[in-house]
Structures are given as C-alpha cells and as structure tokens.
Amino acid sequence: MSSIDNDGSAAIQRQIDSGPTREMTVGEAVAAYEVEQTAAVINAGNYRRVALQFPDHLLSHSTLVSTELQGRIDADARVFILADTSYGSCCVDEVAANHYSADLIVHYGRTCLSLSSRIPVFYVFGRDPLDKDHCAELAAGCLEGHRLLVMSDVPLAYAVPEVAQSLGQRRDASGTLAFGQVVASEIAVDGRLYDPKLAGVAPGRSWQLPREESIGDYTVLYLGGESLTLTNILLTVRCRSVFSYDPAMRLLREETLQVNRHLARRFKMVQHARDADVIGIVVGTLAATRYLRVIEALKGMIRRAHKKFYVFVVGKLNVAKLANFAEIETYVLVACPENSLVDSKEFFAPVVTPFEMLLALSRSHQWTGDYVTDFHAFLDDADRELMDEAVDDDDDDDRPHFSLITGALKQSRRFNDPREDVDGEGQLAVRNGRTEIAQYLGSAGAEFLLTRSFRGLGHDDQENRSDEPALATEGRSGIARGYANER
Numbered sequence: 001m002s003s004i005d006n007d008g009s010a011a012i013q014r015q016i017d018s019g020p021t022r023e024m025t026v027g028e029a030v031a032a033y034e035v036e037q038t039a040a041v042i043n044a045g046n047y048r049r050v051a052l053q054f055p056d057h058l059l060s061h062s063t064l065v066s067t068e069l070q071g072r073i074d075a076d077a078r079v080f081i082l083a084d085t086s087y088g089s090c091c092v093d094e095v096a097a098n099h100y101s102a103d104l105i106v107h108y109g110r111t112c113l114s115l116s117s118r119i120p121v122f123y124v125f126g127r128d129p130l131d132k133d134h135c136a137e138l139a140a141g142c143l144e145g146h147r148l149l150v151m152s153d154v155p156l157a158y159a160v161p162e163v164a165q166s167l168g169q170r171r172d173a174s175g176t177l178a179f180g181q182v183v184a185s186e187i188a189v190d191g192r193l194y195d196p197k198l199a200g201v202a203p204g205r206s207w208q209l210p211r212e213e214s215i216g217d218y219t220v221l222y223l224g225g226e227s228l229t230l231t232n233i234l235l236t237v238r239c240r241s242v243f244s245y246d247p248a249m250r251l252l253r254e255e256t257l258q259v260n261r262h263l264a265r266r267f268k269m270v271q272h273a274r275d276a277d278v279i280g281i282v283v284g285t286l287a288a289t290r291y292l293r294v295i296e297a298l299k300g301m302i303r304r305a306h307k308k309f310y311v312f313v314v315g316k317l318n319v320a321k322l323a324n325f326a327e328i329e330t331y332v333l334v335a336c337p338e339n340s341l342v343d344s345k346e347f348f349a350p351v352v353t354p355f356e357m358l359l360a361l362s363r364s365h366q367w368t369g370d371y372v373t374d375f376h377a378f379l380d381d382a383d384r385e386l387m388d389e390a391v392d393d394d395d396d397d398d399r400p401h402f403s404l405i406t407g408a409l410k411q412s413r414r415f416n417d418p419r420e421d422v423d424g425e426g427q428l429a430v431r432n433g434r435t436e437i438a439q440y441l442g443s444a445g446a447e448f449l450l451t452r453s454f455r456g457l458g459h460d461d462q463e464n465r466s467d468e469p470a471l472a473t474e475g476r477s478g479i480a481r482g483y484a485n486e487r
Contacts, residue, residue, distance in 0.1 A: 024061055026068060033065045034124045038106055039072035041122050046074075051102040053082045055089035055109045065108075079106075086315055087285055088339040090228070092116045095286050110154055110229070112336040113189065113204045114285070123189050128155040130223065130247045136166040138252040139221055140178050143243065146219040147181040149207055151233060153224030156247070157187050163223065183207050183218070215239050222255075223247070228338035230255070231262065235341070235371040265343075267367055271404045272350040273360035276307070276329035277413040278444040280322075282351070283313045284335030290375045294334050294354055297382040305361045308415040308444040323348050327448035332357040337373035354378050364388045415444065 030036065042050055052069070054062045062081045070079050080102075086095045090112040097105050097119055105121045139148070150164040164184035172178045185207040209215065220239045222230055225246040234242055234255055242255045273279075281298055285291050295311070302309045310328065314321045322331060331351045333340050344351040352360070355372040359365050362385050372378050400409040478484040 024064060026064070029061060029064045030068055032126060033061070033108065035065065035068050035072065038122060038124060039069055042069075042073045042077060042104065045104065045120070047104040048077050049100060049102045049104075050077065050079045051082050051093075051097040051100065051105045052079055053085065053089075053093055053097075053105055053107045055085075058109055059083060088112070088316070088336065090338055091285055091336050092119075092121050094118050110227070112229075112338040113154070113187065114336040115290075121189075123154075125154040125157055127158055128153075128224075128247060130156055130159045130163075131250065132159055132163055132166060134250060135163055135223065135245045135247070135252075136170065138245065139167060139243070140170050142252060143219060143221070144172060144178045146179060146240075147183075147213070147217055148179055148221050149183045149185060149209075149215070149218045149239065150221050150223070151185045151205060152222065153227055153229050154187065156223045159223060160184050160186075163221075167221075181210065181213070181218075183209060219243060221245065225249070228341060231341055232337050232373055235263070235266075236337075236373055238370060263371070266352075266356060266371075268405075269344070269350045269352050270356045270359050270367065273330045273332070273352045273357055274401070275403050275405055275410055276360075277415070278327055278329050278448075279307055279309045279357070280325060280328040280331040280349075281309055281311045282317070282322075282331050282333045283311065284317065284333045284339055290379065291334055293379055294375050297379060298332060298334070298354060298357060301358065301361045301382065301385070306412070306414045307361075310445075317342065317351070319346050319348070322351075327445050330357075340373060355381070358382060358385065 024032070041047075050069075050073075052062065052066055054065075059081075062083070066079050066081055073079070080100060082093055082096050084096075085091070085093045087093070090110055091114055092105055092107050092111075094105070094116060102119060105116075105119050106124060107121055108124045109126060111123060111125070148164075148167060150160050150167070152160050161184050164182050167179055168177070168182035170178040185205050187205055209218070216238060218239050220233065220237060220242045222233060222242060222244040224230060224244065225248060226244075230242075230244060243252055244255055245252045279302055281295060283291070283295065299309060299311075310325070312325070312331075317333070322328070326348070328349055330349055331344075331347075332354060333342060333351050334354060340353045342351040353373065354375075355378050358378065358381055359367055365381070365385060372381060400411045402408075403410040476483045476485065478486075
C-alpha cells in the first residue's frame with residue numbers, strides 16, 4: 001500500500017504488462033496483421049490520413065506494423081497509432097480518429113462488430129492458432145446426432161468454414177453422417193472494407209438455416225475461450241445448448257449453467273432498476289449508430305414513469321467515476337452489445353442495459369429469458385411499448401409495487417412530468433384527472449444534498465444560518481497526516 005503523502009514516483013516507476021513480450025519478426029508481423037491487404041485498401045481508396053487502432057495487449061507490436069505499412073502505401077499518405085481508446089477497445093474509436101481528421105480507421109483484434117457512423121473502417125481480426133482436427137474430434141465425440149451451428153470469436157473466424165465442413169463430412173460407426181446438419185455462421189465484414197455510407201452492409205454474425213428449422217433446434221459450437229462475445233451469444237441466441245472449444249486449453253465444455261447464473265444476476269439488477277427513482281444514463285459509445293435514438297427512447301420511458309434522470313459521458317467506466325454521484329440509484333449504460341454487460345458487483349449502484357431498463361419500466365413486457373443487446377431490436381421493443389402505453393388507459397401511477405429486493409410494497413417517488421400543470425411557485429402540481437394535489441419534486445440532486453451532513457459553508461450552522469453565503473476564509477495548510485497547525 002502506498003503512503004498517503006507519496007510524491008507519485010511509484011506510479012511512474014511501476015512495471016505494467018503491455019501485452020505480448022515475444023518479439024515478432026517482420027515476416028510474422030506482415031502476415032499476422034495483414035499488412036499487404038491493408039496497404040492495398042489504403043492505396044485503392046486514396047486515403048491520406050489513416051488511424052491504426054490497437055487494443056492495449058497488442059500495442060507492443062504497433063510500431064513495427066505501422067512502419068511496415070507506411071513503407072507500402074503512397075508517399076503522401078500517413079498512418080498514426082491510436083494508443084488509448086475512448087471507450088472499449090472492441091469499439092471503433094471514431095472520437096479519437098476525428099481529432100486527427102482521419103479518413104480511414106484500421107481496427108485490429110477483437111471487435112464487437114458494432115455499426116460505425118462517420119468514418120470507413122477496415123477490420124483486421126488476426127488469426128489465433130486452432131487445432132481444427134482436435135476440435136472436430138472432440139465435437140464428434142460429445143455432440144453426435146446434434147444439429148450444429150458453428151460460431152467463433154473474430155480472431156478464429158477464418159477457421160469456421162473448415163471446421164463446419166469437417167464436421168459435416170464425419171460419419172459414425174455405421175457409415176451414416178454423424179450430425180443432422182452443420183451450418184457455418186458468417187461475419188459480414190470479414191476480409192473487406194466496411195463503409196457506413198454503403199447501403200445493404202450490415203456487419204455482424206449471420207447464418208442461413210434450412211427451411212422449416214429454427215435456431216431452437218440447433219446446438220451452437222463456439223470456437224474461442226471465455227469472452228464478452230461468448231457471454232453475448234449465450235444471452236441472445238435462443239438455441240438448444242452452447243458448447244465452447246477453447247483452443248488454448250484444448251477443451252470442449254457446455255456453457256448452460258454459466259448462462260443460467262448470469263441471467264439470474266441480470267434479473268436481480270432489473271428489480272433494482274424497477275425500485276430506483278433516480279436514474280443515470282451513461283453514454284458508453286459515440287460510434288455505434290442509433291445510440292442517440294436509444295438515449296432519447298430511454299429519456300421518454302423514464303419521464304413517462306415519473307422518475308428523474310441525469311445523462312453522463314464518462315469514457316471508460318470505473319467504480320470511482322460513478323461513485324461521485326451518490327444520488328443515482330441505478331445506471332443504464334448505452335454501449336455496444338459487449339461492453340454494456342457490466343458486472344457491477346463493485347459499483348455502488350447497479351449498472352443495467354437499455355433492454356433491462358425497458359423491462360423495469362414496462363407495463364406489458366415480462367421477463368421471459370429472451371435477451372436483447374442490439375440497438376435496433378431495443379428500439380423496436382421501445383416503439384411497441386409506447387404503442388401499448390397509448391392503448392392502456394390505466395392512469396393510476398401512484399399504485400405501489402411489490403419489490404423483490406426489499407420484500408415489501410414500495411411507493412415510488414414522483415418527479416416532474418411535462419404533462420403536469422405546475423403553479424408559479426413550483427411547489428404544487430395537479431397530479432391526475434381527479435385533481436389531487438401532490439408535492440412537485442424537480443431536482444433529485446438538490447434533495448439529496450439536503451440529506452447530507454455537510455452541505456457547504458454557511459449552510460450547516462443551523463443556529464446562525466442566514467440566506468447570505470459565508471465569506472471565504474483561510475483554511476488549513478499541509479497534508480492530512482499532519483496539518484501546519486497541528487503538533
């Protein structure tokens with residue numbers, strides 16, 4: 001533990017793990033990072049300012065890759081490295097790239113495949129090693145007779161067609177095909193440029209099932225280790241079961257119990273969000289398309305529920321940042337499908353997804369186990385919810401609800417609503433058609449301030465309290481371990 005009065009040298013001298021320590025040869029770097037293909041895209045598109053976005057664990061290779069790439073592109077074109085992403089490294093960092101007027105972003109490594117909105121993007125997934133024969137052998141031993149949908153993490157996308165083909169040709173002891181059907185998923189941006197201005201380009205995973213078959217008939221074989229990508233697939237793909245093959249551990253395992261526990265934790269967070277009266281909307285992306293519409297949809301839902309909201313843009317989330325706002329009871333994170341699934345055990349308030357907030361505030365949606373992380377699907381659900389509310393004529397917003405967190409009825413506080421007629425003093429409001437009078441609550445932050453033991457100079461001395469602010473006076477000097485006026 002560092003001393004409270006240290007000079008900061010420990011932070012400067014601390015050794016950190018910057019990723020792979022093995023030095024790559026030029027040939028290995030050119031092949032692994034697809035330097036030739038990237039240079040061809042840059043020259044063909046006549047791009048002049050190219051941003052190279054590396055995740056933190058690949059930054060040790062960034063200078064070698066940029067040097068080799070610079071030598072293969074036109075003389076008047078320039079590349080530069082984005083060494084620190086504004087949000088998650090899986091998202092395209094259009095904010096930092098815009099600061100340098102980039103006209104192309106090359107994204108390396110794992111990606112959430114979220115649609116970008118401003119700058120063309122070229123993805124370089126890389127190629128993690130995979131023993132295809134060993135994977136097919138384990139799958140044949142455990143999943144014989146199943147219909148299989150083969151999916152993968154993006155660095156293993158190159159292996160999906162080969163693994164699917166190998167499994168589709170396997171036969172059992174009697175000579176019949178070992179699997180009922182084997183389908184390979186595809187990644188739309190694999191090996192080509194994604195330009196947000198082109199119509200009909202929808203990056204992400206897709207698959208084509210035979211007619212009259214549904215995803216519920218299939219078992220997913222996922223190539224890759226534990227990751228947010230696997231968690232997202234577990235939550236959103238309503239298949240028969242999910243098996244993952246970890247190429248590093250060379251193990252095949254079923255993921256059912258894990259997703260059940262994860263869904264149980266997410267359901268609990270929905271109940272926390274339902275009990276919350278003050279909600280923080282945290283902007284966790286500025287690149288994914290339609291994020292502004294998601295924020296506006298959340299604002300509308302919160303207003304209609306007579307709750308209070310605040311909007312925050314904090315960059316990468318951590319406990320210390322959100323702990324600054326003690327009046328917030330629940331946060332809703334607007335981010336890409338992978339970064340939105342935050343394990344908020346250490347946070348002072350739960351962090352939920354937009355879909356979970358919809359479930360918490362909805363009158364018609366019920367928890368069914370189906371899960372939505374895609375912005376487009378969420379907005380469709382939000383539009384249906386708005387239509388259902390327009391049809392529902394039940395205006396008894398003061399009805400208490402049973403809280404599964406406290407085990408008792410909870411009467412929600414009522415904040416300002418644009419439909420209410422507030423008088424000139426801003427203290428009373430007509431609540432509903434029965435002309436009942438209620439106290440008008442406009443600022444959750446101001447209310448929370450009144451409950452604090454220290455509210456600032458001139459406000460805590462109740463005996464000599466006045467409306468005039470207190471004069472600034474000279475305070476203590478020194479450090480907390482020993483102020484100048486202390487022995």
